Amino acid sequence: MEKPIKLISIVFVLSVLFVWLRQSDYAFLREWQANGDETEAIPVYNGEYRLIFDENFDESPLDPAIWNDQYLASWTPDMESARAVYEVADGNLNLIIHEDTQPWNPEFDGTVRTSSVMTGNRTGLHEFKADLEVRNDIEPFMGFISQYGVFEIRAKMMNSLGNMCAWWLVGIQDTPEQDVEVDVFENSLNFGNVVTASLYAHRDPAAREQHFIYDVGEADLSNEFHLYTFEWTPEGFVFYFDDEEIGTFQAEVAYPMISILSAYEGRENWWVGPFDPTAPYPKVFQIDYMKVWKKVPDEFEQVEKLKIVSQDEATFTMEAGQYAIEHGQLVGFPSYVTVRYNDGTDTQQWVKWQELTPAILRKLDKSGSFKLEGEIIGVPEAVLGNRKATVQVVVD
Numbered sequence: 306m307e308k309p310i311k312l313i314s315i316v317f318v319l320s321v322l323f324v325w326l327r328q329s330d331y332a333f334l335r336e337w338q339a340n341g342d343e344t345e346a347i348p349v350y351n352g353e354y355r356l357i358f359d360e361n362f363d364e365s366p367l368d369p370a371i372w373n374d375q376y377l378a379s380w381t382p383d384m385e386s387a388r389a390v391y392e393v394a395d396g397n398l399n400l401i402i403h404e405d406t407q408p409w410n411p412e413f414d415g416t417v418r419t420s421s422v423m424t425g426n427r428t429g430l431h432e433f434k435a436d437l438e439v440r441n442d443i444e445p446f447m448g449f450i451s452q453y454g455v456f457e458i459r460a461k462m463m464n465s466l467g468n469m470c471a472w473w474l475v476g477i478q479d480t481p482e483q484d485v486e487v488d489v490f491e492n493s494l495n496f497g498n499v500v501t502a503s504l505y506a507h508r509d510p511a512a513r514e515q516h517f518i519y520d521v522g523e524a525d526l527s528n529e530f531h532l533y534t535f536e537w538t539p540e541g542f543v544f545y546f547d548d549e550e551i552g553t554f555q556a557e558v559a560y561p562m563i564s565i566l567s568a569y570e571g572r573e574n575w576w577v578g579p580f581d582p583t584a585p586y587p588k589v590f591q592i593d594y595m596k597v598w599k600k601v602p603d604e605f606e607q608v609e610k611l612k613i614v615s616q617d618e619a620t621f622t623m624e625a626g627q628y629a630i631e632h633g634q635l636v637g638f639p640s641y642v643t644v645r646y647n648d649g650t651d652t653q654q655w656v657k658w659q660e661l662t663p664a665i666l667r668k669l670d671k672s673g674s675f676k677l678e679g680e681i682i683g684v685p686e687a688v689l690g691n692r693k694a695t696v697q698v699v700v701d
Contacts, residue, residue, distance in 0.1 A: 346611045346687040348648065354598035355607075355650050358449055361594045365393035367422060370683075371448035376421040376567070379428045379443045381410045389420040398422070400568035402468065402588040413437060416572040420590075424449040425563030428631070431475045431486065432507075444632055447655035449683070450477055450561035450641060451597055457534040458566075459593035462492045464527030467580025469493040469569045470590040472533060474562040476509065479640050483560045484508040487542060489535055492526055495578035500526075500533075500546055504554045511559070517544075517552035530593055561641060561653040566592055605649030611688050617643040619696040626670045634658055635669075642681060642694040655682040656694040674699045 349356040360371070367374065374389040381387045387409045390401045400420040409419050413434050425447040428439060462470045471491045476483035484507040490500050500519045506512035524531060524547070534545040541555040568590035572580045601607060619639040629636040638658065645651045658679035668675055679694040 346685060348608065348611050350601075350607050351598055354455060354600050355648060356596065357451070357454065357599050357650070357652055358595070358597035360596070361396060362393050362398040362592065363396055367391070367393065367398070368448075371424060373423045373426040373446055373448065374421075375426065376409055376419050376423070376565075377431055377433070378426065379430065379439050379441050380413065380433075380437050382412065382440050383407075383409075384441055386410075387419075389422050391420055391422065396593065398566070398592045400566060400590040400592070402463075402568055402570045402586070404586045406570070415574065417575060418570045418572075419567055421565055421567040423563060423565045425477060427478065430478055432484075442631075445634070445640065447477065447563065447640060447682075449597075450563055450653050450655060451599075452559070452561040452643070452653050453537050453539065453599070455534065455536045455598040455600070456489075456564070456596075457532060458595045459530050459532050461528070461530045461591040461593075462494075462526045463568065463588045463590055464494055465581050465584035465588055466494050467571055467575065467577065467584075468588050469495075469567075469571075469577050471565070471567040471569065473565050473567070475565065476558070477561050477563060477640060479560070480637055481508050482510060485512045485556065485558050485562070487554070487556075487558075487562070489544065490533055493577045494527060498522070498524070498526065500544075500551060502544055502552055502554075504542070504556055509558070512556050515554045515556070519544075519546060519551040521546060530591070564595070566590075566595075599650040599652070602649040608646075608648045612647045613644055613684075613688060613690075613692060614647050615645045616692070616694065619694075620699060621696055622699040622701065623669070625672055625700050628669055630661065633661060635661070639696060642679075644681065644684065646688075652684075654684055654694075656680065657682060658694075658696070668698075669700060672700050 375384055376387045376389065378384050378387045386407045390403060390406065392399045392401065402418055402420055406418040408416050426443055427445040428443045458472055469491055472489040474487045476485050478484055486505040486507060488503040490502055492500060498521055500521060502517055504512065504515040506514055532547050536543045539557060541553060543550060544552045568588065570588060571577060619642065621638055640655060641653045642656050643651050643653050656679040659677055675698055677696050677698060681689060681692060681694050
């Protein structure tokens with residue numbers, strides 16, 4: 306009887322484990338994130354999800370292939386005032402406001418100071434007020450973009466009045482309509498012990514403005530680290546605080562977004578409320594990690610080694626002779642490609658398209674169609690191989 310008893314015990318334990326995993330998806334994700342090495346094409350699975358982005362803030366400075374440290378720099382008269390002050394220490398990213406930190410855009414944002422880092426940037430990104438003028442031409446940069454997935458950070462807020470910490474996403478704006486803004490949180494001591502979240506449509510005709518406020522109860526946002534998670538699907542967004550669902554937005558956002566981590570301070574007439582001039586400096590917004598997962602579709606299985614099985618071929622349509630060129634690329638041209646893998650997941654990858662030679666430009670002046678190729682950025686060579694992005698250019 307000894308062997309059957311052991312077998313029954315094992316089955317019971319596995320059953321309990323399975324039920325627990327199904328009830329604690331996001332807690333489970335974090336427990337298994339350290340296994341594997343994607344640079345060798347070995348995927349890291351977390352339950353039903355595959356890890357696609359893993360930033361633990363262990364190295365300084367931040368990787369310039371992923372992070373940009375000049376906040377919305379096309380709008381500021383002084384690009385250095387838009388540059389983040391930060392340090393990476395003890396496995397945390399510390400976004401810092403000093404007493405001598407200067408306003409990043411006095412003309413359009415008053416006394417607001419910021420230390421912000423972004424996973425993408427480009428000229429005209431996030432036109433946050435009317436009558437803005439482009440002051441600086443920004444070389445397009447997309448260090449990490451994604452459409453759909455489970456996103457999470459572990460963070461600790463600032464604890465002084467007149468300061469705000471934010472994690473927010475904006476559309477990549479290949480076209481003006483790709484402009485939605487999702488504020489995962491805008492947390493300030495002025496608002497009380499709450500998580501505030503918002504969605505702004507801006508120029509996206511398929512979106513609508515939405516908000517919610519969640520009281521975190523006994524949690525201490527300013528003196529403790531807490532988990533902020535959301536899942537983005539074709540239907541919208543579901544938000545979690547310390548693994549508890551706290552709110553939803555319905556929105557069909559059908560293009561990738563970048564992430565922005567921001568520490569802010571407004572000393573006069575800022576919308577968050579009064580500023581405390583006696584609060585000590587530096588003011589610090591701490592982020593322990595940022596991770597993103599993609600769900601393995603139900604009809605697929607996990608794999609031991611990643612392979613690309615297909616990719617989208619974009620189409621760019623224009624009228625003959627009616628085009629503009631910035632930074633060597635056509636304005637409005639798709640900046641990314643969606644790549645699909647053998648486990649059914651996909652990622653969105655920035656593309657550096659081939660140079661627009663005089664021969665290609667001549668083709669843009671007459672009706673017809675042709676293909677362009679580009680270099681797919683951010684996929685390990687072991688997975689990518691010699692694969693190129695392609696786009697069909699249709700000239701009417």
